[in-house]
Amino acid sequence: MLKYSIRRLLGMIPMLILISIVVFSLAKLMPGDSLSGEIDPLNTDPQYIAEMREKLGYNDPLPVQYVNWISGFVQGEFGKSTRFQIPVFDLIMEKIPNTLLLGITALIITYIMAFLMGMYSGRRPYTLGDNAIAGFNYVMLAIPSFVAAVFAIYIFAFQLNWFPFAGSVDILAEQGSFEYYLSRMHHVLLPAIVLGAMSTASYTQFLRNDIIENSRKDFVRTARAKGTPMKKIYNVHILRNSIIPLVTFLGFDFAALIGGAIITETIFTYPGIGQLFLESVTSRDYPTLMALTMLLSFLTLFGNLLADILYGVVDPRIRLD
Amino acid sequence: MKKKSLLWLFTLVLILSAFLAACGGDDGSSESGSEGGSSSDGEPQEGGTLVYGLDAPPEGLFSSAFYGIATDFEVIELFDEALISYNENLEPEPNVASWETEDSKVFNFTFEEGVKWHNGEELTVNDWVFALETIADPDYDGPRYANVQTIEGAEAYRSGDADSISGIEVVSDYEINITFDEARVNNLTNLWAYPLPESVLGDVPVAEMSASEWVRSTPIGIGPFKIDKIVPGESVEFSKFDEYWNGDVNLDKIVLRVIDNSSVVGALQNNDIDMISLQPVSGPEVEPLENVEIVTYPGLTYYYVGFKLGKFDNESQTITEELPKYQSKELRQAMMYALNRQEWVDAFFFGYADVVNKPVPSSHWNSADDSELIQYEYDPEKSKQMLEDAGYVDTNDDGFREDPNGDEFIVKFSHYATGNPTFESRAQQIAQYFEEVGLRSEVEMVEVNLYYDMVEKDDASIETFFGGWGTGTDPDPSGLWKADQLWNYPRYNNPEADQLLDDALDIEIVGTDQEKRKELYVEWQKIVNEDLPMLYIAELEEIKALNTRVGGVEYDVSGQNSPAEWFVTE
Numbered sequence: 026m027l028k029y030s031i032r033r034l035l036g037m038i039p040m041l042i043l044i045s046i047v048v049f050s051l052a053k054l055m056p057g058d059s060l061s062g063e064i065d066p067l068n069t070d071p072q073y074i075a076e077m078r079e080k081l082g083y084n085d086p087l088p089v090q091y092v093n094w095i096s097g098f099v100q101g102e103f104g105k106s107t108r109f110q111i112p113v114f115d116l117i118m119e120k121i122p123n124t125l126l127l128g129i130t131a132l133i134i135t136y137i138m139a140f141l142m143g144m145y146s147g148r149r150p151y152t153l154g155d156n157a158i159a160g161f162n163y164v165m166l167a168i169p170s171f172v173a174a175v176f177a178i179y180i181f182a183f184q185l186n187w188f189p190f191a192g193s194v195d196i197l198a199e200q201g202s203f204e205y206y207l208s209r210m211h212h213v214l215l216p217a218i219v220l221g222a223m224s225t226a227s228y229t230q231f232l233r234n235d236i237i238e239n240s241r242k243d244f245v246r247t248a249r250a251k252g253t254p255m256k257k258i259y260n261v262h263i264l265r266n267s268i269i270p271l272v273t274f275l276g277f278d279f280a281a282l283i284g285g286a287i288i289t290e291t292i293f294t295y296p297g298i299g300q301l302f303l304e305s306v307t308s309r310d311y312p313t314l315m316a317l318t319m320l321l322s323f324l325t326l327f328g329n330l331l332a333d334i335l336y337g338v339v340d341p342r343i344r345l346d
Numbered sequence: 347m348k349k350k351s352l353l354w355l356f357t358l359v360l361i362l363s364a365f366l367a368a369c370g371g372d373d374g375s376s377e378s379g380s381e382g383g384s385s386s387d388g389e390p391q392e393g394g395t396l397v398y399g400l401d402a403p404p405e406g407l408f409s410s411a412f413y414g415i416a417t418d419f420e421v422i423e424l425f426d427e428a429l430i431s432y433n434e435n436l437e438p439e440p441n442v443a444s445w446e447t448e449d450s451k452v453f454n455f456t457f458e459e460g461v462k463w464h465n466g467e468e469l470t471v472n473d474w475v476f477a478l479e480t481i482a483d484p485d486y487d488g489p490r491y492a493n494v495q496t497i498e499g500a501e502a503y504r505s506g507d508a509d510s511i512s513g514i515e516v517v518s519d520y521e522i523n524i525t526f527d528e529a530r531v532n533n534l535t536n537l538w539a540y541p542l543p544e545s546v547l548g549d550v551p552v553a554e555m556s557a558s559e560w561v562r563s564t565p566i567g568i569g570p571f572k573i574d575k576i577v578p579g580e581s582v583e584f585s586k587f588d589e590y591w592n593g594d595v596n597l598d599k600i601v602l603r604v605i606d607n608s609s610v611v612g613a614l615q616n617n618d619i620d621m622i623s624l625q626p627v628s629g630p631e632v633e634p635l636e637n638v639e640i641v642t643y644p645g646l647t648y649y650y651v652g653f654k655l656g657k658f659d660n661e662s663q664t665i666t667e668e669l670p671k672y673q674s675k676e677l678r679q680a681m682m683y684a685l686n687r688q689e690w691v692d693a694f695f696f697g698y699a700d701v702v703n704k705p706v707p708s709s710h711w712n713s714a715d716d717s718e719l720i721q722y723e724y725d726p727e728k729s730k731q732m733l734e735d736a737g738y739v740d741t742n743d744d745g746f747r748e749d750p751n752g753d754e755f756i757v758k759f760s761h762y763a764t765g766n767p768t769f770e771s772r773a774q775q776i777a778q779y780f781e782e783v784g785l786r787s788e789v790e791m792v793e794v795n796l797y798y799d800m801v802e803k804d805d806a807s808i809e810t811f812f813g814g815w816g817t818g819t820d821p822d823p824s825g826l827w828k829a830d831q832l833w834n835y836p837r838y839n840n841p842e843a844d845q846l847l848d849d850a851l852d853i854e855i856v857g858t859d860q861e862k863r864k865e866l867y868v869e870w871q872k873i874v875n876e877d878l879p880m881l882y883i884a885e886l887e888e889i890k891a892l893n894t895r896v897g898g899v900e901y902d903v904s905g906q907n908s909p910a911e912w913f914v915t916e
Contacts, residue, residue, distance in 0.1 A: 055795070073491060108414075111406075111562065182609075186616070190613060190618065191604070194577060292609075296403070309795065
């Protein structure tokens, strides 16, 4: 297993190099740069823009720019954000706690809802309840998250006043106090529900199908013949087997934890990685944009590896070497 | 053109309004709200917290010398003040500093005594010198050097040939002489007038200043409120500064919150925010709210449809080539008469804009009176007649006019595209006006970043284009209009007009006489009003929404009054 992991990790290197070339080319192919489009005669002049272009190296040939960027990147030097004027690393570290909190809360909500719905559906397939759950899931999957977010704010924040409509914390709460953490949870809940409740479809349906399939297996018939209660058969014997395929998703969720909430964060003005990513695209903040894309690519690759390894762990029949 | 980065999010607002259209009111009544002036009446009250909304996240460069976008400046205005302020005619007025000059070249400034920074240190002229030297430093990475450049010796300091700026002479802690490289009428308005706290930034290398915590998380100023806490990208907490130099401060606290455009109306309705700048599209939704008052004041932004009349060479700073297609003045005037600008403004700016006939905001002191300019009222018949007279007639009976040589004539109109769906329809509407007088028109939407690149480089595919400019407190339009300027996008080349602009800045000709300057600017406006290198469309109004519990807030064209005077009633 160790050998396999190392082999896979080494295999990522050429992949990441290729990704970096694609990311860099796409970023540079976008029309304009961080200095164009925002001409404001009040506080800038053409000479300043020309000077900054030279200073930022935008006038160098593209291969030179690429080598400059990637060599810094390999040494952990992500560059300085052209928009915020601080190192990209600091910027990412500043936003990541918010995003992780949102991502993990959303994931927990997804898991809980998907498990409850999946188990119910799997046990009573083709009933009204099952169909209702499937219908709910697919509607949620089909609604774009920004529409759901806008509606959620309108209904739960403005009409019912249950949740705050924006931000990650109430600034008047003293940092570190109990009230502060409560305020953070209160702020994260609505975006997390929007994110979490909208993505239950794949988990629920996978779990449902697996339960149905497993319930027709021989070991279930044996258990029933022995007189084991149905409840126990479903909740222990079948569930344990049905969780296995779900483990594969865990790897993918790994990347989604960081990059899964781009639009939602923006609408909730929740300052996290997603909002940062979107802003860096619109303002052509190349260092931030490329660092984030590389980070997300790496996490996706790493998540895949994690999924493969976990698969071997939970199902000994699958051998990795 | 500021804030364009989030413009596409208007999509979301529009989607929301489409879904919730049933709840909306009528769009026609947009005449409520007061013009300028204050909102809530009554006596100022002590204490309380005001919630100030921002509809775009600040970048976090909370220093006058380093900020890049208007959003950051909105935050800075709450805790810092300039040494010089501007009145409602955009004329400079003493604030912390008062000045004297005899020749418009050497200025003597005197500072108020006892002005305190938020860290308790006293403000002296050295803090201003520090700011000027920081901006002139070769490592300085902000965009303000143009405001220091004109001081004598600034160039030498920047290139490293001198250890200090020779034009700055400190007389005492409260008195300073500044000498400019030459006498100009606008030396004062161009000069950088914000100090930087030397006591905290003095030891920080200039190259690291913009990233330092003094700029990003613990900035200080001399304003009525000091920053207590910043949650990056979402909120800032301000509290009353007890040692503020200029009178009493009413509020205890200001909390600034960043909210998404799609939430602005709801947040206002629920009393979650007390004041915020509105986009025109939100106006009709906010007007019916009983707890919110809309205040408008004249803005400094105007929109236009430009013609590419030539090509510019940035190396030699000259217009090198003349493009023939739109050279006919009669054609341009006819196209102006074809535009129903009032209807267009009402449809796309919801009444929060005024039709203009000149490129100088009406509230500037040098703005020409309407009676002196051609008004270009919507008159399609006149437009058609002018086109006939100029030789633009339909010779092949396809329903559209050909040019005087009998060739097909197509008005190619370019507009920038963001995610905002109204941009395409407003561009189409302009094309429609042209078609109604028989000029075949085509609209091309170009992604916004690429668009300005193409306009700036005189790309051949840009023929007529939509644009906008914001002008500053300095009323001089030279930077956007003279033939040797990159930002003269139409490539308008009229030596007579340029001469007028030069004369208006020439101290030999106008001296310190503002009336004389105004005459020259009016003369210039008459020329560009007749020549129409661009079709002036409208100037925008700034729109603020204020909760009725807020009082003491006043706006004029120079912006808001000091936050010290604001108050809330419970």
